[in-house]
Amino acid sequence: MTTRLTPLVLSVVTVGAWGLVLGVLSGRAELIVAVLPLLLGLLRIGGARSPGDWTLTRAVSAARVFEGERVTVTVTVSATRPVPLLELFEPLPPTLRLVGGHNRGLFSLTRGHSVEWRYEVECTRRGRVTLGTVHARAWGRAGLEAGEATIPVPWHLRVYPRALPLRRLPGPRRMQTFVGNYVAPSLGEGLEPGDIRAFVPGDRVRHVNWRASLRFRRLFVTQYHQERNADVVLMLDTLSEAGAPPDTTLDFSIRAAAALATAYLTRKDRVGLIEYCGPFRWVRPSSGRAHHERIFEALLRADVMFSYVTQEVALVPRRILPPQALVIAISPLLDPRFEKALVDLAARGFDLVVLSPSPIPLVKRTIRGSASADLACRLWALERRARADALRRAGMTIVDWDPAEPLEAALGGLTRSRRRAVAR
Amino acid sequence: MRRLPAVLALALVSAPLLIAPASSVVALGAAALLLCALGILGVMPALVGGMVLALGEYALALRLAGGGPRLGGAVLLGVGLVLLLETAEFGRRAHHAAIGPGVLLAQIRSWAVCGALTGAGSLAASAAASTVGASMRLPWAAAVAAAAAAVALVAVALALRVARPSSDV
Numbered sequence: 001m002t003t004r005l006t007p008l009v010l011s012v013v014t015v016g017a018w019g020l021v022l023g024v025l026s027g028r029a030e031l032i033v034a035v036l037p038l039l040l041g042l043l044r045i046g047g048a049r050s051p052g053d054w055t056l057t058r059a060v061s062a063a064r065v066f067e068g069e070r071v072t073v074t075v076t077v078s079a080t081r082p083v084p085l086l087e088l089f090e091p092l093p094p095t096l097r098l099v100g101g102h103n104r105g106l107f108s109l110t111r112g113h114s115v116e117w118r119y120e121v122e123c124t125r126r127g128r129v130t131l132g133t134v135h136a137r138a139w140g141r142a143g144l145e146a147g148e149a150t151i152p153v154p155w156h157l158r159v160y161p162r163a164l165p166l167r168r169l170p171g172p173r174r175m176q177t178f179v180g181n182y183v184a185p186s187l188g189e190g191l192e193p194g195d196i197r198a199f200v201p202g203d204r205v206r207h208v209n210w211r212a213s214l215r216f217r218r219l220f221v222t223q224y225h226q227e228r229n230a231d232v233v234l235m236l237d238t239l240s241e242a243g244a245p246p247d248t249t250l251d252f253s254i255r256a257a258a259a260l261a262t263a264y265l266t267r268k269d270r271v272g273l274i275e276y277c278g279p280f281r282w283v284r285p286s287s288g289r290a291h292h293e294r295i296f297e298a299l300l301r302a303d304v305m306f307s308y309v310t311q312e313v314a315l316v317p318r319r320i321l322p323p324q325a326l327v328i329a330i331s332p333l334l335d336p337r338f339e340k341a342l343v344d345l346a347a348r349g350f351d352l353v354v355l356s357p358s359p360i361p362l363v364k365r366t367i368r369g370s371a372s373a374d375l376a377c378r379l380w381a382l383e384r385r386a387r388a389d390a391l392r393r394a395g396m397t398i399v400d401w402d403p404a405e406p407l408e409a410a411l412g413g414l415t416r417s418r419r420r421a422v423a424r
Numbered sequence: 425m426r427r428l429p430a431v432l433a434l435a436l437v438s439a440p441l442l443i444a445p446a447s448s449v450v451a452l453g454a455a456a457l458l459l460c461a462l463g464i465l466g467v468m469p470a471l472v473g474g475m476v477l478a479l480g481e482y483a484l485a486l487r488l489a490g491g492g493p494r495l496g497g498a499v500l501l502g503v504g505l506v507l508l509l510e511t512a513e514f515g516r517r518a519h520h521a522a523i524g525p526g527v528l529l530a531q532i533r534s535w536a537v538c539g540a541l542t543g544a545g546s547l548a549a550s551a552a553a554s555t556v557g558a559s560m561r562l563p564w565a566a567a568v569a570a571a572a573a574a575v576a577l578v579a580v581a582l583a584l585r586v587a588r589p590s591s592d593v
Contacts, residue, residue: 012509085530
């Protein structure tokens with residue numbers, strides 16, 4: 001602990017000196033006498049306690065939360081010897097916002113006494129939050145000197161992206177071989193009636209269509225559509241972002257990815273994740289609760305990383321990007337490298353949907369409104385539309401999503417159009 | 425925690441008005457009060473400036489009023505100065521901070537003890553100085569007082585330099 005005199009001492013000496021000067025100039029003894037208590041007060045200097053006199057523990061109400069959730073931090077200070085005045089300060093990282101109490105506290109402790117100090121923070125942005133250091137100042141009662149120390153109290157919090165509400169999803173055009181929730185065009189065991197054909201030996205009696213059999217005077221059986229699952233690969237563009245945290249295009253992309261992953265995994269589909277930040281980072285498609293956590297962990301790490309490396313889609317192994325998979329690319333379409341990757345994917349015949357969170361409203365929020373800013377935004381919107389049209393001509397489905405609108409509304413039209421396409 | 429220093433500042437600038445309620449004293453007092461208010465809100469140098477102006481106002485009031493020395497009032501003013509500095513500094517620290525149980529009570533007790541001790545010490549010192557001043561008449565008394573003041577300041581500065589940062593882990 002480093003003990004030092006505080007600026008209060010300089011203030012006392014300054015007032016004292018001015019008092020003496022005025023006393024001498026005015027020739028009045030009262031001013032000298034008035035300064036005496038100030039100078040006598042300086043005799044109290046000495047005795048800020050060392051950090052061994054007290055200990056600090058921290059408890060946090062949760063170690064894993066979602067964006068927007070609140071966490072209560074409880075700090076307990078225990079003293080082995082009396083501490084006249086202890087000031088504790090815990091700086092918060094920018095992803096945490098104080099919503100209850102204070103992250104600075106003043107305490108007075110007697111021997112064997114312990115004090116609890118609580119405050120509540122809101123987690124505004126996804127990520128791994130580390131609060132490692134508490135700054136402590138042991139003041140003398142007079143405030144003339146203070147001992148300072150930095151106490152490491154490691155604390156890790158995982159803030160997962162908030163999954164946006166989503167009920168209807170874009171259905172895949174091709175199914176996989178495992179049982180799932182989609183009605184496949186192929187016939188077999190299932191619930192959805194498909195075709196009727198003549199009975200052949202070996203058919204199950206329960207599949208006999210009695211109404212058709214009575215009408216035609218021979219046995220007919222009903223065939224059913226198989227119910228299959230699908231592979232869905234979410235492709236996340238982390239090459240660039242626009243807007244101010246915690247509402248950047250990447251933040252919205254990640255929230256959308258979290259929502260889509262949660263919804264598809266609930267339907268027993270296999271979901272994979274490919275993060276494109278120049279090089280590829282991926283999570284292999286799989287299903288289940290453990291895989292849900294794996295995807296969320298990957299989304300936690302996802303961030304914009306500058307790189308000169310540009311890998312080709314061909315380098316992604318088949319087990320990561322299965323040929324039958326529905327690929328949902330989530331990108332603000334700011335970087336031509338990602339557009340090139342999309343064109344590659346479309347050329348390889350992937351069932352590709354591009355969900356594009358628009359950066360324009362997010363950037364508009366961060367700048368002062370003016371005529372030139374409006375004009376720039378309109379030109380930008382035109383340019384975006386032209387690029388989206390170019391991608392549409394390459395056979396892609398582009399969904400332009402204003403992040404102020406619910407994700408479900410943006411995907412709604414797409415869900416209907418794909419349903420018609422699958423029916424055809 | 426800003427009410428106590430505000431009351432002290434008000435008392436400090438209005439005390440000279442009881443000695444000499446002149447317009448010049450009122451003007452100086454108003455300026456001092458303004459600076460003190462700024463200081464209490466968090467700008468510590470403004471508080472020091474306000475206190476120096478309040479001392480100037482006190483000196484002017486004494487000059488205008490004339491008469492014999494008012495040592496009791498001077499001691500009270502000095503204690504007020506000490507408490508104003510300490511309470512304002514504590515208020516600045518306690519602003520936007522969680523205050524633990526018993527902190528305020530202990531702090532008020534400490535200020536009361538400090539006020540009583542410094543006041544009593546100053547009274548004793550001024551009484552001793554009066555006795556010495558009455559028993560022997562020094563030539564060049566003003567020059568001696570000035571030299572003594574300078575020596576006192578240098579002594580304080582030296583003492584603080586010796587007590588300056590110590591570091592132990």
